Amino acid sequence: MPTTDHTDARMTVVRRTLFAVATAAVWLLVVSSSPADAHGGAGPESTNYRTRLLAVEPRLPGVTMQVIEAGSRFEVRNQSDEELVVLGYRDEPYLRIGPDGVFENAKSPATYVNASRTTDEVVVPETTDPAAPPEWRKTSDEPVARWHDHRIHWMAERDPPAVRRAPDRTHVVIPEWVIRMRMGERVVQARGDLTWVPGPSPVPWLAGGAVLLALVAALGLRDGRFVAVAAVLVLLLATDIAHAVGIGFASAGSIGRKLLLSVGSGIYALVGWIAAVWGVRLLLQRRREGFYFAVAAGVLVALFGGLGELPDLTKSQVPFAWGADASRLFVVLALGLGLGVVAAAWLSLRRVPPEEPVLDE
Numbered sequence: 001m002p003t004t005d006h007t008d009a010r011m012t013v014v015r016r017t018l019f020a021v022a023t024a025a026v027w028l029l030v031v032s033s034s035p036a037d038a039h040g041g042a043g044p045e046s047t048n049y050r051t052r053l054l055a056v057e058p059r060l061p062g063v064t065m066q067v068i069e070a071g072s073r074f075e076v077r078n079q080s081d082e083e084l085v086v087l088g089y090r091d092e093p094y095l096r097i098g099p100d101g102v103f104e105n106a107k108s109p110a111t112y113v114n115a116s117r118t119t120d121e122v123v124v125p126e127t128t129d130p131a132a133p134p135e136w137r138k139t140s141d142e143p144v145a146r147w148h149d150h151r152i153h154w155m156a157e158r159d160p161p162a163v164r165r166a167p168d169r170t171h172v173v174i175p176e177w178v179i180r181m182r183m184g185e186r187v188v189q190a191r192g193d194l195t196w197v198p199g200p201s202p203v204p205w206l207a208g209g210a211v212l213l214a215l216v217a218a219l220g221l222r223d224g225r226f227v228a229v230a231a232v233l234v235l236l237l238a239t240d241i242a243h244a245v246g247i248g249f250a251s252a253g254s255i256g257r258k259l260l261l262s263v264g265s266g267i268y269a270l271v272g273w274i275a276a277v278w279g280v281r282l283l284l285q286r287r288r289e290g291f292y293f294a295v296a297a298g299v300l301v302a303l304f305g306g307l308g309e310l311p312d313l314t315k316s317q318v319p320f321a322w323g324a325d326a327s328r329l330f331v332v333l334a335l336g337l338g339l340g341v342v343a344a345a346w347l348s349l350r351r352v353p354p355e356e357p358v359l360d361e
Helices: 002-031 110-114 160-164 205-219 224-250 257-265 272-284 289-313 324-351
Strands: 049-057 061-068 075-079 084-087 093-098 101-107 134-138 144-147 171-183 186-194
Touching: 002 084, 049 061, 075 084, 093 144, 093 224, 160 171, 205 224, 205 257, 205 324, 224 272, 224 289, 224 324, 272 289, 289 324
Parallel strands: none
Antiparallel strands: 049 186, 061 075, 075 144, 084 093, 084 171, 093 101, 101 134, 171 186
């Protein structure tokens, strides 16, 4: 009898702890300012605005430029022997990129405005003066600069009128944006456009997730449920880690930065990963507590890897290392496997009473 009481007390502690974790996860998702924040806030968000770089005139040997992170930033790499100066919004010197690295002009308003994707919380010091002589400060030893250039993406809170009238159609929002630069006496212009491209329908993806959910949930009704739920937890863990890596590696920069963003993109789901590992361990030991850990892992992954990234199913421009469709697949797997393992674990708990020996059928 004392053994039974001890077991019941332990189970009560496990249930309360995992319930608290799941409740905290829901709260984090609700209070997050955006889906990307809910998943850790790493990297750019999905969008329907497509930014393209169409031409660089004149072409400069050793200099490459590209739009990165779904239009969130612009990148210039200068491996020539001559410095390239990027001009700000009032044609003032903003960046110097060359053999000695990257320097930014503390007197340029662009230095502060371009630090963020939005300008909501930007504070431009009163000491800035586009007409003043540049005050250069070094920011990098590498001849590569990446910044949020607000000429290349849509900045208003509301979509353009044409987009609001017909969001299911393609619209050219900015026919030509221009970033001006100088290399010596030469004037260099990077030109591109900004287009609204409607995203796909989420219905086929959600339907696939629903089918997956039902298939996984059915495991709770079958014999061998301990091993089956453990196997799903392993798959859930592997796919969610791969999802986090795909988000992190969609950003530009060093391998170290990408790995750091990969961890950051799954920071809230990390608790779910730990729960999945413990759940697998307990289930393979045929211990009933493993199903509670399975519920916690499923809820957390479904929330942060699934619902938190749900916009990927409806946006045309999805920053993901292996492409937009791969990102959508991982979202569906997070939802289908996550919610499915919750249902399977719940059904299993109803069929494995605490007083019965913890042995698989």
